[in-house]
Amino acid sequence: MSNELAERLRQIREASGRSLRELERAIHVSSSSLSRYLSGQSVPPWPVVVALCQVAGRDPRPLRPLWERAKRAPVTPRPSASRPAASAASAGRNDLPYDISAFTGRREELAALLEAARTSRMVAIDGMAGVGKTALAVRAAHRLAADFPDGQLYVDLHGFTPGREPVEPAEALRVLLSALDVASARIPEATSERAALWRAELARRRAVIVLDNAVDADQVRLLLPGAGASLALVTSRRRMVELDTVRPITLEVLPAVDAAELFVTASGGARSSGDPEAAAEVLRLCGYLPLAIRVAAARLRHRPAWTVATLAERLRSGELDVSNVLAMSLRQLDPAQRRMFRLLGLVPGEGVDAWAAAALADVPFGNARSLLEDLVDAHLLQESAAGRYRMHDLLRQVAVAEASPDRSPAIARLLDYYLSGMLAADAAMSHETAGAPITVSYPPTALPAFDGHDEALAWLDAEVPDIVTAFELAVELGLDTATAGLAQVMGVYFGRRGGMERWGRVLDAALPAAERLGDRRAAAWLTYRRGIARQFSGRAAEASADYRAARALMAEAGDRDGEGMALQRLAERQMDDGCFEEAIDLLRQAADLQPEATTTQGHVVTRARIGHALVQLGRFAEAHEAATEAVKVARDIDNLHLETMALRVHGAVALETGDASGALELFRTALAQTRATGHRIAEALSLTDIAMAARALGRVVEALDHHAEALRIIHETGERLRAAPILIPYGETCLAAGDRGEAARHLRQAFDLATALGLRHLEAEARRVLAAMNLEPGADPADR
The missing domain is CATH 1.10.260.40 (lambda repressor-like DNA-binding domains)
Incomplete structure (x- = not known):
């Protein structure tokens, strides 16, 4: 502007x-x-x-x-201190690991890096394993935070992580774009398009990005900034000679003086400096590598009876390399600590919390937390954030070597923890997920307590990336029960936060697992849910096919609730096509499958959708009756989200029958409830309802404000399917305000979107309004 x-x-x-x-x-x-x-x-x-x-x-x-x-x-939006969550730049976000308090040496390298940051947009730090590349990059990023106020981001590319493939550029781009608050459903599938979006987002920001543990130049090339003032710090064991524009900084092992200073600081002081000859031998045996020195110093600090000579003797007894230092460190652990260390090496995601560790090791929560803290104290584990733990690559290599060849039981316990956690989060949000019975073979020893929607969603936001990674391992290991269960319950998250295409891929992988189990009911529900994922990804024909297949499978299995829900979704597809009588017929078939006087989620949805179709047909008295019944049942089962659905139908009836003031009050109540449940898409729809009521009352400026807010939310969530019904009334309000150009632009966008997604009813509605303006959908958008 x-x-x-x-x-x-x-x-x-x-x-x-x-x-x-x-x-x-x-x-x-x-x-x-x-x-x-x-x-x-x-x-x-x-x-x-x-x-x-x-x-x-x-x-x-x-x-x-x-x-x-x-x-x-x-x-070019600027960060807003008053609304950081909605800010395009997410100013101040800091994903960096903790800065090492005992950071020692590297004065010249740090100075060179900070100087390079003034003139370069990319700096690559290379060196051997354990030499301190990550510590230097993180220290520099923390120092540079004030100069790059729009964010300090961090991603581990796992270029040399034992047991893991390097992160593909496409996945790294997804993680980075998500860190900039780009909704997952807005992130393109094609890698080149993701890279273009990433560069565009960075072009209007000043951010510092740490790309840690890169395997080679090809892995990071698409992740580097283009235009703009952002800075990328890359660490790798390989030199990035293929990247001409990157400023290289090579780390060698620590000089003796700096290594000695680090050893004294990390081991706690005077005792480590009292025998300089033994200390020098310890440093030599550690290869002057910071990681090895820290681990050895930690052993001395926690063994009051040891001298530096004792430590040197223990190191001397084996090979003089980092692996020996780490192996020596493991010998100092008690059996429970050592077992936890081995099991943590099997974790497929970025890290764990104490609840996940308790499930992994099958120990009480308190024990797990104590063991994690012991491993942090021994420098065998890093606390990347409060309550979150991750393992260094070199340590993971040792842990994997120590672990039992059969990792399936431990991974199965971890998967069941994630499954139980998602079910608990769902219950806290009163979502009442229906579906095939979900088997939890290994009930976790403890679960986090969720006090309502906000805490449940916060847990899901933190855990879902690791849950998806664990799901992929479950598929690889053939853990079919966990695979089928996790795929079902992941809709709790993706339905609220976006990412339907990703959920669709999860469901594709889970269906063969249900078939191998011979669980036809699970296969039916997975097929039904895949239809939802496809519908909200714009694949209308495939969604309808899945709903029909699911209905048949539900009927074979005698699952009347499931058959009714499949009919509801088929009715929704009929409404997308403008076939409202046919939709009502399907919804009444669904209602016939429900017992009388029922108080279920399915009953609310059926009555609310019948009410919506009746409004479209102009049968307002019948619509009011259906909505009234839906509101009553929703309140009986204490489900705010479903009550909102029914209140929106009530409001639509009032608006269509000339009671705009009454409609406005109903829509405002619905908006308050959507915000209480954290359902962003429903919030945008309620804001659109309010805008339409305000326009009917002649408050056009107020209506435009609500339309703009609704469209902003939809853009943040990336749910393309929801944009068309928001853009059409937005265009009509612009027309009422005398802004013909903006009206035409919104209506054409709505038409193009509805056409691409197969939403024939909305396509026809957009065409009708444009025709009233004497415009065609493909005409010059500059018309005024």
Whole structure:
């Protein structure tokens, strides 16, 4: 946006003598939106400019050319301290591991790195294993944080992690884009498109990105910044000679003086400096590698009876390399600690918390937490964040070598922990997931306690990446029961946060597992859920085929609830095509499968969807009756999300029958409930409802504000299927505000989207409004 326009708007606001809250009441635009307009983060609709001028007693006409130039210019959002979660740049996000408190030496290398950051956008740190590449990169990134305020990101590329394949560039790009708050459903499937989106996101930010443990130049090439001021710090055991634009910094082993300083600091002081000859031998046996020195020093610090000579003797008894130091360290562990260390080497994801470790080792939660802390103290485990633990690659190599060849029982326990955790999170959100019975062969010894939606969603946000990685290992190991169960319950997360294409791939992998188990009911439910994933990924025909197949399988298995839910989804597809009578017929078939006086989720959904179809047919009295019944049942089962669905039908009836004020109150109640449940997509739909009611009351400026907020949420979630029903009423409100160009733009976007996704009803609706404007869907969008 033009800085000049933002400055003029601030002058007008000052001339009005009103606060943002007072302006909010005067022109019916939220104070948060006003703040974005006045700070230059977004361009206000023209009616908002007019309203501001009227309040201040100014003529808005001189601002029109300035406003039009700002509308045509690309918008570069700036971080907003008042709304960090919605900020495009997610200012201040810091994913870096903890900085090592006893960081020693590397003065010249650190100075060179900090200097390179002023002139280069890419610095590569190379050196042998254990030499301190990650420690230097993390130290530098923390030092540079103030110069790169839009984020400090970290990703482990696992280039040399024992037992793991290096992270593919496509997956690394997904992780990095997610760290910039790009919704998973917005992230393209093609690697080249992901790389382009990544470069575009970085071009308007100042961020520092640590790409740790790269296998080679090919792995990082697409992850490097393009235009803009961001900085990438790459670490690898290989030199990045193929990357001409990267500034290289090579780490050698520590000089003797720095190694000695590190040993004294890490071992706790005077005792380690009292025998310089023995200390020198310890450093030599550790190869002057920081990792080996820290592990050896930790052994001395926790063995009061040892001298430095004792430590040297223990090191001398074996080979003089890092593996020997680590093996010696393991010999100091008691059996429980050593067993936990071995099992942690099997963890397929980035790390674990104490609950996962307890399940992995089949020990009580308190024991697991103590063992993890013991391993952290011994420098055999890193606490990457409070309560989260990960293992260094070299240590993982030792752990894997020590572990039993049969890892299936431990992994099965871990998978059942994840499965139980997701079911507990679902219960905390009152989602009431239906489906085939899920078998938990190894009930976990403990689970985190979730106090409502927020805590459950926070746990899912943290754990789902590792759960997906564990699911892939379950498929590899042939753990079919866990595979089928996890795929079912993952919809709890992907349905709320987006990522339907990813869930679809999970379900594709799980269906063969259900077939091998001979579990036809599980196969039916997995097929049904794959239909949902396909429907919300824009694959309408395949979704309908899955729903029909699932219905047949449910009927064979005698699962009346499942058959009814498949019919509900088929009805939803009929409504997408504008076939509302046919949809009602399918929904009534679904209702016939439900027992009388039922109080289930399926009953609420059936009645609410019947009400929605009746509204579209103009049968408002019947729609009101269906919605009333749905609200009552939803309240009986205490499900806010489903109550919101029914309230939206009530509001639609009121709006269509001329009671816009009543509709507005119902829609506001629905919005409050969607925010209480954390359902972002439902929030956007409720905001659109409110905008339509406000427009009907003649409050066009207020309506535009709500439309813009709804569209912003949809863009954040990336759920393309939900954008069309939001864009059409947005276009109609723009038309009511006299902004024909914006109306045409939104309606054409809606038409193109509905056509691509097979939403024939919305395609026809967009065409109808455009025709009323004497425009065709493919005409010149510059029409005014």
